Amino acid sequence: MGTVNPWSKPQNSTFCTLRPISWENENIQHEAKTYSGESVELNRANTDPNNQSITSKVQAELTFENGEWYIEDKSTLKTTYLHVARKTKLEDGDIIILGNRQFEFKA
Numbered sequence: 001m002g003t004v005n006p007w008s009k010p011q012n013s014t015f016c017t018l019r020p021i022s023w024e025n026e027n028i029q030h031e032a033k034t035y036s037g038e039s040v041e042l043n044r045a046n047t048d049p050n051n052q053s054i055t056s057k058v059q060a061e062l063t064f065e066n067g068e069w070y071i072e073d074k075s076t077l078k079t080t081y082l083h084v085a086r087k088t089k090l091e092d093g094d095i096i097i098l099g100n101r102q103f104e105f106k107a
Contacts, residue, residue, distance in 0.1 A: 014038055014064040018096065018103040020048060032106075039063050041074070042098060053079075053099030060098060063087065069107055071096065 014037055020030035033047065040062040044054040060080040061072050070087040073080035081097040090096075094105045 015107075016040075016062065016064075016069055016090075017106045018042075018047065019106070021095070021102040021104060035062065037064075044099075047098055047103070048101050051099055051101050054101065055079075055099075060096070062090070069105070 015034055016036075017032045017034045019032035022028060022030060030048075035046075041058045042060045042062065043058055044051060044056045047059070048054055055075050057076075058074040061074050063070050063072070069090040071080070071090055072087045073085065078085075079097075079099060090105050090107070092106050096103045096105055
C-alpha cells in the first residue's frame with residue numbers, strides 16, 4: 001500500500017484561496033482564507049467578518065466543475081464583481097470584489 005505523506009496536497013483537491021487586498025493606507029495585513037469542496041457559499045462570516053458591505057446571507061457561490069472554478073453572484077443587490085449574472089470561470093490572479101473588499105483568487 002505504501003506510506004502517505006499527510007502534508008502533501010491531495011491529487012484531486014478542490015481547494016482555493018481568497019486573499020483580501022488591503023485598501024490604500026490600511027495598516028492591517030489580512031490572511032488568505034482557504035475553502036474546499038465542490039461548492040462554497042461566500043458571505044460576510046467566511047470572507048471578512050467585520051465588513052458590513054458584504055451580505056451575511058449568500059453573497060456569491062464558488063463551484064468546482066470539470067476541474068475548473070466558477071463564480072456566481074447570489075447577492076440581492078448584485079454587488080459581486082466581476083459583475084456576474086451567470087457562472088464565470090475563474091483563473092489564478094482574478095480579482096473578486098465582495099461588498100467593498102477586493103480578494104485575489106488562487107486555485
